[in-house]
Amino acid sequence: MSRNKNRPSIVWLRNDLRLADNPALTAAASENRPLVVVYIHDETGDGIRTLGAASKWWLHHSIAALDAELKKLGGHLTLRGGPATHVLPAIVNELDAASVHWNRRYSAARDIDVGLKLSLRERGLAVESHPGNLLHEPWHVRNGQGEAYKVFTPYWRAAQELPVRDLLTKPQPNELHWPESAPVSDELTDWALLPTRPDWADGLRDTWTPGEAGALDRLETFVAERLVNYHRRDEPAVDATSGLSPHLRFGEISPTQIWDRLRGSGAETVPIAARKNTAKFLSEVGWREFSATQLFDNPRLAIDNYRPAFDAFPWGYTVDQIGAVDEPAGIAEVEAWRRGRTGIPFIDAGMRELWHTGTMHNRVRMVVASFLIKNLLIDWRVGEQWFWDTLVDADDASNPANWQWVAGSGADAAPYFRVFNPILQQNKFDPTGEYVARWVPELGTADYPDTIVDLAETRREALEAYDAVKAAAASN
Numbered sequence: 001m002s003r004n005k006n007r008p009s010i011v012w013l014r015n016d017l018r019l020a021d022n023p024a025l026t027a028a029a030s031e032n033r034p035l036v037v038v039y040i041h042d043e044t045g046d047g048i049r050t051l052g053a054a055s056k057w058w059l060h061h062s063i064a065a066l067d068a069e070l071k072k073l074g075g076h077l078t079l080r081g082g083p084a085t086h087v088l089p090a091i092v093n094e095l096d097a098a099s100v101h102w103n104r105r106y107s108a109a110r111d112i113d114v115g116l117k118l119s120l121r122e123r124g125l126a127v128e129s130h131p132g133n134l135l136h137e138p139w140h141v142r143n144g145q146g147e148a149y150k151v152f153t154p155y156w157r158a159a160q161e162l163p164v165r166d167l168l169t170k171p172q173p174n175e176l177h178w179p180e181s182a183p184v185s186d187e188l189t190d191w192a193l194l195p196t197r198p199d200w201a202d203g204l205r206d207t208w209t210p211g212e213a214g215a216l217d218r219l220e221t222f223v224a225e226r227l228v229n230y231h232r233r234d235e236p237a238v239d240a241t242s243g244l245s246p247h248l249r250f251g252e253i254s255p256t257q258i259w260d261r262l263r264g265s266g267a268e269t270v271p272i273a274a275r276k277n278t279a280k281f282l283s284e285v286g287w288r289e290f291s292a293t294q295l296f297d298n299p300r301l302a303i304d305n306y307r308p309a310f311d312a313f314p315w316g317y318t319v320d321q322i323g324a325v326d327e328p329a330g331i332a333e334v335e336a337w338r339r340g341r342t343g344i345p346f347i348d349a350g351m352r353e354l355w356h357t358g359t360m361h362n363r364v365r366m367v368v369a370s371f372l373i374k375n376l377l378i379d380w381r382v383g384e385q386w387f388w389d390t391l392v393d394a395d396d397a398s399n400p401a402n403w404q405w406v407a408g409s410g411a412d413a414a415p416y417f418r419v420f421n422p423i424l425q426q427n428k429f430d431p432t433g434e435y436v437a438r439w440v441p442e443l444g445t446a447d448y449p450d451t452i453v454d455l456a457e458t459r460r461e462a463l464e465a466y467d468a469v470k471a472a473a474a475s476n
């Protein structure tokens with residue numbers, strides 16, 4: 001392969017669909033070579049989960065938005081489908097590339113990256129991975145024994161003592177050089193990421209604006225208007241949360257950008273009345289980091305109990321018995337839960353919000369998860385799979401980590417036997433019923449179903465089931 005400056009630099013994008021604060025893009029652009037920006041739609045490798053339907057909808061629009069931004073800069077996004085282990089080397093050969101850059105992944109898919117890095121370097125390419133998706137790499141936040149933290153508070157305390165990398169600006173047109181002819185690219189529509197018959201995405205379209213511009217606009221709106229009420233974040237009827245989770249999941253904004261806006265160069269323009277809530281909001285960003293660390297150390301986080309003692313939990317139904325999310329539930333209670341027809345208003349409101357918007361208020365997520373796991377005694381993996389399919393912010397780390405936290409099988413899950421009472425939760429966090437009325441308008445009419453379980457009786461059954469976990473833990 002020739003060594004001239006016409007050999008391109010490849011940026012392989014994954015969960016980092018943005019131009020600003022993108023270390024891989026910045027590094028590739030600095031080489032002053034023709035730049036090829038690639039997205040590979042790969043759902044074939046070990047450690048890569050097939051995207052859920054809501055995530056596919058988001059991915060389509062996020063890719064389209066990024067391609068539009070690249071075209072404004074004179075370039076475009078090259079799309080290829082298939083196994084990255086085959087597709088990326090093929091692109092390298094096709095273009096006679098000199099270098100490849102990407103931002104790191106922390107799931108089992110990182111094994112794919114390691115293999116590609118070694119094989120491409122053996123061929124003489126410069127191949128670099130970069131820290132673009134977290135405030136801190138998982139291996140940097142360790143306890144005194146060099147082990148991963150299992151409790152959030154000491155983890156976050158240690159993380160905040162580490163420096164956050166400098167924010168990177170969006171490359172300017174004069175900093176980018178493009179090939180004389182664009183590489184062959186798939187058509188985005190050929191990937192069939194959008195729903196067709198039926199088209200269930202009206203609520204998603206009404207709620208979200210995927211893409212980097214939408215992410216930055218949501219951050220600014222949150223800082224200017226909603227951060228001041230963030231102390232009321234547990235009230236689902238109050239518009240107090242950021243709504244940044246799907247933008248973070250697809251990397252349309254980085255946690256470094258959020259940190260800089262609230263603690264760095266942008267902190268002076270945060271409204272004075274809102275500053276009291278900054279630390280708490282950033283701690284929620286910290287929970288995302290904590291989840292990523294759990295996944296890094298436990299690549300089977302969506303499959304195996306984080307705490308092995310929970311292998312002894314006597315589920316009424318397991319994920320294998322109920323089946324995949326695209327099959328009939330087979331269990332009437334699970335189907336009622338999925339569709340928001342349990343007869344318990346707070347539960348039904350949350351599940352209908354999820355179905356319509358692709359998201360659910362975090363307080364309500366905990367309650368609906370607790371109900372499935374502890375009142376219905378359904379394996380937490382059933383709920384995790386359903387959320388994976390229906391959430392626009394379904395994340396490899398946060399989704400299973402949060403489900404395991406509610407189940408009690410995860411990190412920092414004490415008291416693991418906590419059972420959220422959905423009636424009391426509604427009374428406390430939606431006392432006027434505004435949230436419930438928004439999503440369950442037929443409440444109080446003959447169209448609303450009867451309650452499918454007795455909450456008090458099923459709570460007793462759940463606590464008895466947890467005795468098996470106690471016994472298993474005691475025997476270890």
